[in-house]
Amino acid sequence: MNSLADKLIAFFLDRKNRASYGYAQQMIPIAEKIKPDAVEKLKELADTPDFDRGFRVRSNQDPETAKLLNGETTVDEMLTRAPKLPVETRRQVYQNAASRLVAEGNVTRARQIITDNFSDEALTSAQENINWSYVHTLIGQGKYNEAEVLIDEFQEQNRLSGLISLADAIFNRDQTENQTRASAVLAKAASGLPSRPETSNEMQQFLSLIAAYTRIEPNEAFRMIDALAPQINELSEASAVVSGFQGTYNFRRGEMLLTTGNSFGVNLDGSVFRGLAQKDFDRTIALIGTFSRREMRVGFKQQLLESF
Known part of the structure; x- marks a missing residue:
């Protein structure tokens, strides 16, 4: 086992392996027991800012784009400058602006931005992201009925996870008073599954x-x-x-x-x-x-x- 652990740790410490940035955090408890001298290096690797927890490489943003996305630029200014950006960066700015509007409660305008600037599969994905953001906003405000209505409109592959998130939030708010309501939401989620996977x-x-x-x-x-x-x-x-x-x-x-x-x-x-x-x-x-x-x-x- 020690030999296998040594090989795994050596692999994850190799900075040429991009997968290392995602799994380094998971290797730390193993190293603490088997190879203590590698713990600090793994922690350093896990904290590397160039990679996120989803193991996706972050794009190298130019300073102007980074400024648009830092939350300090107004939504109107973002929308004014977005058309001058490359397509992928432009979409990121539009999505960010729409998400900020959702957080502010202006869902109608957020959806219009997405409709005006996305198409085909990108439009479907962007709309789903906006709906997710709005669901989380509604849940945070305790508007569970409204959140459930919106989740019902989700695509099939996302509806189950949406209902589970809603049930968890309802239950966490008051585990005694809300247990029945949370169970009902899970039962609704279960009704969408086949009798056997x-x-x-x-x-x-x-x-x-x-x-x-x-x-x-x-x-x-x-x-x-x-x-x-x-x-x-x-x-x-x-x-x-x-x-x-x-x-x-x-x-x-x-x-x-x-x-x-x-x-x-x-x-x-x-x-x-x-x-x-x-x-x-x-x-x-x-x-x-x-x-x-x-x-x-x-x-x-x-x-x-x-x-x-």
């Missing part, structure tokens, strides 16, 4: 909903995982067969390595079980016991122990 994207949607239910309505989270367990077992067994046949790095002597994370054929986050264990430990242990792969059972139980 048929694609990896649908499986991820199920797991996202389960994570939300873990806090708001644990019994429903237990029920959903229990219903998914047979399919999760199918996928994990299939993943083991394929990994073994291909000789991939995360498979050895007939078992998937615990050090590779929690994929096991599906991206099932161990934090779900940690949350459920706080509600009903025995039921959580029994639920983990329904998984057919021994390494899955061991891995999730190990994470439970580490959380106490």
